[in-house]
Amino acid sequence: xxxxxxxxxxDKVGKTFDNGRVKAVVDVSLRVTTGEFVAIVGxxxxxxxxxxxxxxxxxxxxxxxxxxxxxxxxxxxxIALRRSIGYVFQSAGLFPHMTVAENIGITPRLLGxxxxxxxxxxxxxLTLVRLAPDNYRDRYPHELSGGERQRVGVAxxxxxxxxIVLMDEPFGALDPLTRxxxxxxxxxxxxxxxxxxxxxxxxxxxxxxxxxxxAVMREGRLLGEGTxxxxxxxxNSYIKELLDTPRKQAARLQAVLADRSA
Amino acid sequence: MFSDPRWSEALSRLPDYLGNHVRVSMTALAxxxxxxxxxxxxxxxxxxxxxxxxxxxxIVQTVPGxxxxxxxxxxxxxxxxxxxxxxxxxFSAFGFLPSVLALALYSMLPVARNTITGLQEIDPALTExxxxxxxxxxxxxxxxxxxxxxxxxxxGIRTAAVWVIGTATLSTPIGQTSxxxxxxxGLQTQNWVFVLFGCAAAAILALAVDQFLALIENGLRxxxxxxxxxxxxxxxxxxxxxxxxxxxxxxxxxVIGAKTFTEQYVLSALMSQRLEAVGLTSTxxxxxxxxxxxxxxxxxxxxxxxxxxxxxxxxxxxRTGIKPxxxxxTELNAALSRWKIMTLGALGFDNAYALVMPRKRAEEFGIRTAAxxxxxxxxxxxxxxxxxxxxxxxxxxxxxxxxxxRQQRQMQPDFMYAAVASGxxxxxxxxxxDGLIAKYDLVVLDDPKRAIPPYDAIVxxxxxxADDKALRDALLPLIGKIDIAAMREANLRAGNGETPSGVAxxxxxxxxxx
Numbered sequence: 001x002x003x004x005x006x007x008x009x010x011d012k013v014g015k016t017f018d019n020g021r022v023k024a025v026v027d028v029s030l031r032v033t034t035g036e037f038v039a040i041v042g043x044x045x046x047x048x049x050x051x052x053x054x055x056x057x058x059x060x061x062x063x064x065x066x067x068x069x070x071x072x073x074x075x076x077x078x079i080a081l082r083r084s085i086g087y088v089f090q091s092a093g094l095f096p097h098m099t100v101a102e103n104i105g106i107t108p109r110l111l112g113x114x115x116x117x118x119x120x121x122x123x124x125x126l127t128l129v130r131l132a133p134d135n136y137r138d139r140y141p142h143e144l145s146g147g148e149r150q151r152v153g154v155a156x157x158x159x160x161x162x163x164i165v166l167m168d169e170p171f172g173a174l175d176p177l178t179r180x181x182x183x184x185x186x187x188x189x190x191x192x193x194x195x196x197x198x199x200x201x202x203x204x205x206x207x208x209x210x211x212x213x214x215a216v217m218r219e220g221r222l223l224g225e226g227t228x229x230x231x232x233x234x235x236n237s238y239i240k241e242l243l244d245t246p247r248k249q250a251a252r253l254q255a256v257l258a259d260r261s262a
Numbered sequence: 263m264f265s266d267p268r269w270s271e272a273l274s275r276l277p278d279y280l281g282n283h284v285r286v287s288m289t290a291l292a293x294x295x296x297x298x299x300x301x302x303x304x305x306x307x308x309x310x311x312x313x314x315x316x317x318x319x320x321i322v323q324t325v326p327g328x329x330x331x332x333x334x335x336x337x338x339x340x341x342x343x344x345x346x347x348x349x350x351x352x353f354s355a356f357g358f359l360p361s362v363l364a365l366a367l368y369s370m371l372p373v374a375r376n377t378i379t380g381l382q383e384i385d386p387a388l389t390e391x392x393x394x395x396x397x398x399x400x401x402x403x404x405x406x407x408x409x410x411x412x413x414x415x416x417x418g419i420r421t422a423a424v425w426v427i428g429t430a431t432l433s434t435p436i437g438q439t440s441x442x443x444x445x446x447x448g449l450q451t452q453n454w455v456f457v458l459f460g461c462a463a464a465a466i467l468a469l470a471v472d473q474f475l476a477l478i479e480n481g482l483r484x485x486x487x488x489x490x491x492x493x494x495x496x497x498x499x500x501x502x503x504x505x506x507x508x509x510x511x512x513x514x515x516x517v518i519g520a521k522t523f524t525e526q527y528v529l530s531a532l533m534s535q536r537l538e539a540v541g542l543t544s545t546x547x548x549x550x551x552x553x554x555x556x557x558x559x560x561x562x563x564x565x566x567x568x569x570x571x572x573x574x575x576x577x578x579x580x581r582t583g584i585k586p587x588x589x590x591x592t593e594l595n596a597a598l599s600r601w602k603i604m605t606l607g608a609l610g611f612d613n614a615y616a617l618v619m620p621r622k623r624a625e626e627f628g629i630r631t632a633a634x635x636x637x638x639x640x641x642x643x644x645x646x647x648x649x650x651x652x653x654x655x656x657x658x659x660x661x662x663x664x665x666x667x668r669q670q671r672q673m674q675p676d677f678m679y680a681a682v683a684s685g686x687x688x689x690x691x692x693x694x695x696d697g698l699i700a701k702y703d704l705v706v707l708d709d710p711k712r713a714i715p716p717y718d719a720i721v722x723x724x725x726x727x728a729d730d731k732a733l734r735d736a737l738l739p740l741i742g743k744i745d746i747a748a749m750r751e752a753n754l755r756a757g758n759g760e761t762p763s764g765v766a767x768x769x770x771x772x773x774x775x776x
Contacts, residue, residue, distance in 0.1 A: 056394070058390070058393060079396055082395065087394040093387050093388065094391075095388060095391070097410055097483075106395050106397075110395070110397060
């Protein structure tokens, strides 16, 4: 077994809520290797966010195992585990009473890095997410646009140099232009920093454009996974439907644009 | 208006009253916060505990401030008796301690409720983010939740501060000097300058504290250190400015008590002037409740005050039967020695309940005694103060003279006299030493069957001072010197807005020449 390349493994994990009445994740197995960018696609209530939270123990699985770097997460300290994994929240989740610099530096500060190192790291990260440090360092989240906030959110997730980044619908609330730019920027970071990324999205187009591999979830179950090309060959009706929509949209768009130019 | 001597008298008492007010309210607020903040942090994620905490503090809040303060006095008294019998030491249930405890309890609701609400209202996405970036629950609380809830918590603390400072004015009757002394004294002696002064001083104090707290809050929120320094500095300066004078005031040797009515303020001023005349210093404790003042004397919290034989007979000795004046005094002295309280003697007048009616009508109907009333009572209305009709004196009067009035009405004592003078009621149960009897030309009906016990004004001295010759010698010249006419006129003057100390000087002038 090629354990060294294995970054995150979900092994038949299940999670229920409300004393077993709500089955959020049912028997899901998924293997993510180092350097991979995997998107988990599904509608609301499909269990995709629950699955993501099982990885850094924001939730604990009822059965099955989650392994990170070969180690069962149940055997690691949840606090240390979370500090070692980057997490990008839906609509950024920045702390409103902290400046941009304080938000970005939070995990290094929790880890006890020296303040001068943190300041340097903050500037480095701001540059990395294309925000001019001198302009943004001392601003508060409410002074930023949605896109800028999410860039800070990404910078915060990367601050403690994690090997793994988990993203919970990170670009969902942004306008299309910002979303595109931010998505591209993140893929560049993912590649340059050799990160392993799991991104959750309900948008199949976004998943296909950013991720190398896509896993589709519905009602807590994993319906299928693979590269966009592999998924396209799936005979699952839901997956077909998911893939058809962007395809049809693209075709229609093409037609409209052709009409106009004619 | 400011040339009125009452202003300067009010001003001269400010350091003492304000200092004590600040001391009691700030201690209470600090204690209340020290209890309610940790409790709120413990409870905000535990629904059962949270409901319990908010329920209890809400119930406390529904108790009127005055009642809460009054309840703590007997509670501590009982507790003190308990510790005395179990561990061999008691503590003073008078003044500072019951006030601080009651006010602290009173301050808990706004602090606890706002802390819980503030923490609960935080966007769950942020607590989740705190967890996600790797904070421990404690770090999440101190780095994210508390800073975000801070404005709401501070609003609670500010509300509590304003409440406590306002309610502290009610601690006067249980023996804590406060700005309430102005208000209680002013209401009794119709000294509106005092009332106004007390209210304004309490309001300004509350506003100042509120604004300093607001400054600290702003400073914490914007992390502007200068604001925090100004706010905290302002509070400290206020504390020092108000506490220093009251601490440096030479500690008076004798504490003179006074109950809550005009005559008592005059007599306390009179005794204080007598002590001063022989070079002894004293400090007044005014506006004390009837039971509070007796316990305070028995426990040496005050040294001397004037009580009335009939009151002690009924309230402290729990006696209902009535005896002739001399027998009653002798028995009373014997009983008081059980508490090791010393009776210096009677001042010479009595302040009893008595049936009072306009002189003209009494002469018209040929009524001179309570017995003469019986025939006409069926067509007459009688008014008394709030407790009179439930007191044994009334039962005794009714049986002795077979009095059955058409109607009984309860009234504020100050209004009773005007009501009977104007004919709105026919007879009132007045007080024999009240100055209004002369003012409205009323007459006191005789009580030939001695149904009402004598209410001789007697000077009582605390156990600690029982053998204090200097004190006794200073006050002995008053014994037997003050007749009912002199006391009535003194009360009338005080009721018309002259200061108690001014009236006391006048009274001494009048009686010392005899």
